[in-house]
Amino acid sequence: QVQLVQSGAEVKKPGASVKVSCKASGYTFTSYYLHWVRQAPGQGLEWMGVINPSGGNTNYAQKFQGRVTMTRDTSTSTVYMELSSLRSEDTAVYYCTRDRDWGTFDIFDYWGQGTLVTVSS
Amino acid sequence: EIVMTQSPATLSVSPGERATLSCRASQSVSNNLAWYQQKPGQAPRLLIHGASTRATGIPVRFSGSGSGTEFTLTISSLQSEDFAVYYCHHKKTFGQGTKVEIK
Numbered sequence: 001q002v003q004l005v006q007s008g009a010e011v012k013k014p015g016a017s018v019k020v021s022c023k024a025s026g027y028t029f030t031s032y033y034l035h036w037v038r039q040a041p042g043q044g045l046e047w048m049g050v051i052n053p054s055g056g057n058t059n060y061a062q063k064f065q066g067r068v069t070m071t072r073d074t075s076t077s078t079v080y081m082e083l084s085s086l087r088s089e090d091t092a093v094y095y096c097t098r099d100r101d102w103g104t105f106d107i108f109d110y111w112g113q114g115t116l117v118t119v120s121s
Numbered sequence: 122e123i124v125m126t127q128s129p130a131t132l133s134v135s136p137g138e139r140a141t142l143s144c145r146a147s148q149s150v151s152n153n154l155a156w157y158q159q160k161p162g163q164a165p166r167l168l169i170h171g172a173s174t175r176a177t178g179i180p181v182r183f184s185g186s187g188s189g190t191e192f193t194l195t196i197s198s199l200q201s202e203d204f205a206v207y208y209c210h211h212k213k214t215f216g217q218g219t220k221v222e223i224k
């Protein structure tokens with residue numbers, strides 16, 4: 001069965017960076033784009049960006065350009081999302097989610113369990 | 122950038138009643154619209170894609186309709202497990218969510 005398993009919760013100080021991992025299993029890793037979506041406490045869902053695990057190419061939301069880096073390791077079927085220059089407003093749960101239809105951005109069919117990142121001095 | 126607007130923000134419904142949730146796009150999105158359910162402490166779950174196609178395993182009481190700019194998610198007879206927040210989604214944009222609560 002398809003699973004996306006994310007790394008554990010993180011606590012970071014303002015200005016630091018965080019790197020969250022998402023390990024995929026149960027399907028061919030390179031056949032599906034993976035997106036990152038975040039959710040601040042009590043708020044809605046916000047799209048951050050996407051990575052094509054096959055070629056490694058990425059597309060980031062303008063809001064995060066220059067601060068976010070998404071990478072992948074095909075040997076372990078894992079994608080990573082690194083966010084730098086953290087501020088308190090980055091406190092959120094970060095989700096990875098699979099794009100069912102090869103990067104159409106239309107259907108996010110499987111989701112990781114979420115990783116809480118807390119930014120606090 | 123397309124903006125997705127959901128209404129109402131909160132919907133109070135009694136178990137067994139019908140719930141109707143709306144999502145409006147700022148410009149036409151054809152039928153490229155999905156709905157997700159999210160319960161507290163859980164990741165979102167795909168309910169509907171292509172505006173009206175139920176995802177695998179989703180009960181028939183959930184139905185989606187609409188195209189262009191106006192979309193509706195209907196839950197025909199609310200069960201206790203349906204009280205949650207529902208989001209519509211198009212490409213890189215999510216609506217702000219509708220919370221369905223017990224009346």
